[in-house]
Amino acid sequence: MEIIVKQDYDQMSRCAAEHIAELIRKKPNSVIGFATGRTPIGTYRELIRMHKEEGLDFSQVVTFNLDEYLGLGMDLSKPYALDQSYQRFMYEELFNHINIKKENIHIPDGLTKNPDEFCKAYEEAIKEAGGIDLQILGIGGDGHWAFNEPGSTLDSRTRVEKLNEQTIKDNYEAFYKEAGFTMDEMPHYAITMGLGTILEAKSLLMLANGAKKAKVVAKALYGPVTDQVTASAIQVYKGKATIILDKEAASMLDSKDYN
Protein backbone atom coordinates (compact mmCIF):
# COMPACT_ATOMS: atom_id res chain seq x y z
CA MET A 1 0.00 0.00 0.00
CA GLU A 2 1.26 3.45 -0.88
CA ILE A 3 0.47 6.44 1.33
CA ILE A 4 0.87 9.93 -0.15
CA VAL A 5 0.49 13.01 2.04
CA LYS A 6 -0.18 16.41 0.50
CA GLN A 7 -0.02 19.85 2.03
CA ASP A 8 -3.74 20.64 1.85
CA TYR A 9 -7.12 19.64 0.43
CA ASP A 10 -6.51 21.19 -3.01
CA GLN A 11 -3.23 19.36 -3.48
CA MET A 12 -4.78 16.12 -2.25
CA SER A 13 -7.59 16.57 -4.77
CA ARG A 14 -5.23 17.32 -7.66
CA CYS A 15 -3.10 14.29 -6.85
CA ALA A 16 -6.18 12.03 -6.66
CA ALA A 17 -7.56 13.35 -9.96
CA GLU A 18 -4.19 12.79 -11.64
CA HIS A 19 -4.18 9.18 -10.34
CA ILE A 20 -7.64 8.58 -11.85
CA ALA A 21 -6.79 10.39 -15.11
CA GLU A 22 -3.65 8.29 -15.54
CA LEU A 23 -5.76 5.14 -15.47
CA ILE A 24 -8.30 6.55 -17.96
CA ARG A 25 -5.50 7.57 -20.36
CA LYS A 26 -3.97 4.10 -20.12
CA LYS A 27 -7.30 2.25 -20.30
CA PRO A 28 -10.03 4.45 -21.81
CA ASN A 29 -12.75 1.89 -21.02
CA SER A 30 -11.83 1.64 -17.34
CA VAL A 31 -14.45 0.58 -14.82
CA ILE A 32 -14.30 3.10 -11.98
CA GLY A 33 -16.07 2.92 -8.64
CA PHE A 34 -17.10 6.37 -7.46
CA ALA A 35 -17.78 7.61 -3.94
CA THR A 36 -19.85 10.43 -2.51
CA GLY A 37 -19.21 12.70 0.49
CA ARG A 38 -17.45 16.04 0.96
CA THR A 39 -14.00 14.48 0.54
CA PRO A 40 -14.03 13.66 -3.22
CA ILE A 41 -15.72 16.90 -4.38
CA GLY A 42 -12.37 18.62 -5.05
CA THR A 43 -11.16 15.56 -6.98
CA TYR A 44 -14.29 15.63 -9.14
CA ARG A 45 -13.82 19.38 -9.80
CA GLU A 46 -10.28 18.68 -10.96
CA LEU A 47 -11.46 15.82 -13.22
CA ILE A 48 -14.01 18.23 -14.75
CA ARG A 49 -11.25 20.77 -15.35
CA MET A 50 -9.07 18.08 -16.96
CA HIS A 51 -11.97 17.11 -19.21
CA LYS A 52 -12.69 20.70 -20.26
CA GLU A 53 -9.14 22.01 -20.57
CA GLU A 54 -7.11 18.93 -21.40
CA GLY A 55 -9.67 16.77 -23.18
CA LEU A 56 -9.68 13.93 -20.63
CA ASP A 57 -12.10 11.53 -22.31
CA PHE A 58 -14.76 9.70 -20.30
CA SER A 59 -16.70 8.45 -23.33
CA GLN A 60 -15.81 4.80 -22.72
CA VAL A 61 -15.55 4.89 -18.93
CA VAL A 62 -17.99 2.70 -16.99
CA THR A 63 -18.89 3.62 -13.40
CA PHE A 64 -20.35 1.91 -10.34
CA ASN A 65 -21.15 3.98 -7.28
CA LEU A 66 -20.63 2.62 -3.79
CA ASP A 67 -23.98 3.38 -2.23
CA GLU A 68 -27.34 5.17 -2.09
CA TYR A 69 -29.85 5.99 0.63
CA LEU A 70 -32.79 3.62 0.59
CA GLY A 71 -35.93 5.54 -0.35
CA LEU A 72 -34.10 8.29 -2.25
CA GLY A 73 -33.63 8.72 -5.97
CA MET A 74 -32.80 11.68 -8.18
CA ASP A 75 -35.74 14.11 -8.18
CA LEU A 76 -35.14 16.91 -10.65
CA SER A 77 -38.32 18.71 -9.60
CA LYS A 78 -36.40 19.71 -6.45
CA PRO A 79 -33.44 22.06 -6.18
CA TYR A 80 -30.15 20.22 -5.60
CA ALA A 81 -29.99 21.12 -1.88
CA LEU A 82 -33.36 19.46 -1.26
CA ASP A 83 -32.51 16.32 -3.23
CA GLN A 84 -29.94 14.54 -1.06
CA SER A 85 -29.83 11.37 -3.17
CA TYR A 86 -26.32 10.23 -3.99
CA GLN A 87 -27.48 9.91 -7.57
CA ARG A 88 -28.19 13.64 -7.73
CA PHE A 89 -24.83 14.33 -6.06
CA MET A 90 -22.96 12.38 -8.73
CA TYR A 91 -24.71 14.13 -11.61
CA GLU A 92 -24.33 17.61 -10.08
CA GLU A 93 -20.73 17.17 -8.91
CA LEU A 94 -19.34 15.19 -11.86
CA PHE A 95 -21.42 13.42 -14.48
CA ASN A 96 -23.26 16.50 -15.85
CA HIS A 97 -19.92 18.13 -16.62
CA ILE A 98 -18.02 15.36 -18.44
CA ASN A 99 -18.66 13.29 -21.57
CA ILE A 100 -19.71 10.11 -19.81
CA LYS A 101 -22.46 7.99 -21.41
CA LYS A 102 -25.58 7.71 -19.30
CA GLU A 103 -25.85 4.00 -20.03
CA ASN A 104 -22.37 3.48 -18.56
CA ILE A 105 -23.34 4.95 -15.17
CA HIS A 106 -24.45 2.61 -12.37
CA ILE A 107 -25.68 3.88 -9.02
CA PRO A 108 -27.66 1.75 -6.57
CA ASP A 109 -31.37 2.44 -7.01
CA GLY A 110 -32.66 3.70 -3.68
CA LEU A 111 -36.21 3.51 -5.00
CA THR A 112 -36.11 -0.14 -5.98
CA LYS A 113 -39.20 -2.16 -5.01
CA ASN A 114 -37.08 -5.24 -4.47
CA PRO A 115 -33.79 -4.33 -2.78
CA ASP A 116 -32.53 -7.92 -2.46
CA GLU A 117 -32.97 -8.63 -6.15
CA PHE A 118 -31.52 -5.25 -7.04
CA CYS A 119 -28.41 -5.90 -4.92
CA LYS A 120 -27.84 -9.28 -6.60
CA ALA A 121 -28.20 -7.70 -10.04
CA TYR A 122 -25.74 -4.93 -9.07
CA GLU A 123 -23.12 -7.52 -8.18
CA GLU A 124 -23.80 -9.30 -11.49
CA ALA A 125 -23.47 -6.04 -13.43
CA ILE A 126 -20.05 -5.38 -11.85
CA LYS A 127 -18.94 -8.88 -12.88
CA GLU A 128 -20.31 -8.47 -16.40
CA ALA A 129 -18.39 -5.21 -16.77
CA GLY A 130 -15.21 -7.16 -16.02
CA GLY A 131 -14.85 -6.00 -12.39
CA ILE A 132 -13.86 -2.62 -11.01
CA ASP A 133 -10.43 -1.38 -12.10
CA LEU A 134 -10.22 1.41 -9.53
CA GLN A 135 -12.49 1.96 -6.54
CA ILE A 136 -12.45 5.44 -4.99
CA LEU A 137 -13.20 5.53 -1.25
CA GLY A 138 -13.56 8.04 1.55
CA ILE A 139 -13.77 7.07 5.19
CA GLY A 140 -16.70 7.67 7.53
CA GLY A 141 -16.34 9.11 11.04
CA ASP A 142 -16.62 5.60 12.55
CA GLY A 143 -14.13 4.25 10.03
CA HIS A 144 -16.60 2.83 7.53
CA TRP A 145 -16.20 2.35 3.81
CA ALA A 146 -19.29 3.16 1.73
CA PHE A 147 -22.05 2.29 4.24
CA ASN A 148 -20.37 -0.79 5.68
CA GLU A 149 -21.13 0.01 9.28
CA PRO A 150 -19.40 -1.67 12.26
CA GLY A 151 -20.20 -5.38 12.20
CA SER A 152 -19.89 -5.72 8.40
CA THR A 153 -17.86 -8.78 7.48
CA LEU A 154 -14.98 -8.96 5.02
CA ASP A 155 -17.05 -11.16 2.70
CA SER A 156 -20.16 -8.92 2.75
CA ARG A 157 -21.77 -8.14 -0.60
CA THR A 158 -24.06 -5.40 -1.93
CA ARG A 159 -27.02 -5.21 0.46
CA VAL A 160 -29.28 -3.01 2.56
CA GLU A 161 -27.54 -1.71 5.68
CA LYS A 162 -28.95 0.08 8.71
CA LEU A 163 -26.99 3.26 9.41
CA ASN A 164 -25.71 3.86 12.92
CA GLU A 165 -26.26 7.03 14.94
CA GLN A 166 -22.85 8.54 14.30
CA THR A 167 -23.15 8.11 10.53
CA ILE A 168 -26.61 9.67 10.49
CA LYS A 169 -25.32 12.59 12.55
CA ASP A 170 -22.17 13.03 10.40
CA ASN A 171 -24.18 13.03 7.19
CA TYR A 172 -26.69 15.44 8.72
CA GLU A 173 -23.88 17.85 9.65
CA ALA A 174 -22.11 17.47 6.30
CA PHE A 175 -25.08 17.91 3.97
CA TYR A 176 -28.60 17.97 5.34
CA LYS A 177 -28.28 20.65 8.01
CA GLU A 178 -27.42 23.55 5.71
CA ALA A 179 -30.35 22.63 3.45
CA GLY A 180 -32.73 23.11 6.41
CA PHE A 181 -33.57 19.46 7.11
CA THR A 182 -34.19 18.23 10.65
CA MET A 183 -32.60 15.12 12.16
CA ASP A 184 -35.91 13.18 11.94
CA GLU A 185 -35.85 13.56 8.17
CA MET A 186 -32.57 11.65 7.89
CA PRO A 187 -32.61 8.32 6.03
CA HIS A 188 -31.79 5.36 8.28
CA TYR A 189 -31.09 2.72 5.63
CA ALA A 190 -28.91 2.53 2.55
CA ILE A 191 -27.91 0.15 -0.22
CA THR A 192 -24.16 -0.34 -0.07
CA MET A 193 -21.55 -2.37 -1.87
CA GLY A 194 -20.13 -4.87 0.60
CA LEU A 195 -16.56 -5.08 1.84
CA GLY A 196 -16.17 -8.25 -0.23
CA THR A 197 -17.32 -6.34 -3.31
CA ILE A 198 -14.87 -3.50 -2.63
CA LEU A 199 -11.95 -5.85 -1.91
CA GLU A 200 -12.43 -7.46 -5.33
CA ALA A 201 -11.61 -4.18 -7.13
CA LYS A 202 -8.24 -4.34 -8.94
CA SER A 203 -7.04 -1.16 -7.20
CA LEU A 204 -8.24 1.15 -4.45
CA LEU A 205 -7.83 4.89 -3.94
CA MET A 206 -8.73 6.06 -0.46
CA LEU A 207 -8.93 9.78 0.34
CA ALA A 208 -9.23 11.62 3.64
CA ASN A 209 -8.71 15.20 4.68
CA GLY A 210 -8.97 17.32 7.80
CA ALA A 211 -8.01 16.85 11.45
CA LYS A 212 -11.39 15.21 12.12
CA LYS A 213 -10.28 12.14 10.15
CA ALA A 214 -6.77 11.78 11.68
CA LYS A 215 -7.70 9.30 14.41
CA VAL A 216 -9.87 7.06 12.27
CA VAL A 217 -7.29 6.99 9.46
CA ALA A 218 -4.62 5.86 11.97
CA LYS A 219 -7.02 3.22 13.32
CA ALA A 220 -7.77 1.91 9.83
CA LEU A 221 -4.10 1.69 8.83
CA TYR A 222 -2.39 0.72 12.11
CA GLY A 223 -5.11 -0.76 14.29
CA PRO A 224 -6.31 -4.36 14.24
CA VAL A 225 -8.31 -5.51 11.22
CA THR A 226 -11.72 -5.33 12.81
CA ASP A 227 -15.35 -5.19 11.79
CA GLN A 228 -15.63 -2.17 14.11
CA VAL A 229 -13.53 -0.06 11.69
CA THR A 230 -14.45 -1.48 8.33
CA ALA A 231 -11.82 0.55 6.41
CA SER A 232 -9.21 -1.54 8.27
CA ALA A 233 -10.02 -4.08 5.54
CA ILE A 234 -7.42 -2.18 3.50
CA GLN A 235 -4.75 -4.07 5.51
CA VAL A 236 -5.86 -7.41 4.03
CA TYR A 237 -6.47 -6.06 0.53
CA LYS A 238 -4.45 -7.95 -2.10
CA GLY A 239 -4.51 -5.43 -4.98
CA LYS A 240 -2.80 -2.05 -5.32
CA ALA A 241 -4.00 0.41 -2.68
CA THR A 242 -3.15 4.11 -2.79
CA ILE A 243 -4.06 6.40 0.08
CA ILE A 244 -3.92 10.15 -0.47
CA LEU A 245 -4.30 12.36 2.59
CA ASP A 246 -3.83 15.97 3.49
CA LYS A 247 -1.39 16.81 6.30
CA GLU A 248 -4.10 17.09 8.91
CA ALA A 249 -5.64 13.69 8.21
CA ALA A 250 -2.12 12.18 8.25
CA SER A 251 -1.13 13.82 11.53
CA MET A 252 -1.31 10.58 13.55
CA LEU A 253 0.67 8.50 11.05
CA ASP A 254 4.37 7.80 11.30
CA SER A 255 6.11 10.01 8.72
CA LYS A 256 8.38 7.13 7.65
CA ASP A 257 5.31 5.40 6.27
CA TYR A 258 4.47 7.98 3.61
CA ASN A 259 5.80 10.06 0.73
Ligand SMILES: N[C@@H]1[C@@H](O)[C@H](O)[C@@H](COP(=O)(O)O)O[C@@H]1O
Ligand atom coordinates in the same frame (compact mmCIF):
# COMPACT_ATOMS: atom_id res chain seq x y z
N1 LIG B 1 -21.43 6.65 2.43
C1 LIG B 1 -20.57 7.76 2.55
C2 LIG B 1 -19.12 7.31 2.49
O1 LIG B 1 -18.85 6.74 1.23
C3 LIG B 1 -18.19 8.48 2.76
O2 LIG B 1 -16.85 8.06 2.69
C4 LIG B 1 -18.49 9.05 4.13
C5 LIG B 1 -17.59 10.19 4.51
O3 LIG B 1 -18.00 11.38 3.93
P1 LIG B 1 -17.19 12.71 3.92
O4 LIG B 1 -16.29 12.64 2.74
O5 LIG B 1 -18.25 13.78 3.75
O6 LIG B 1 -16.46 12.83 5.21
O7 LIG B 1 -19.85 9.49 4.14
C6 LIG B 1 -20.84 8.53 3.83
O8 LIG B 1 -21.01 7.68 4.92
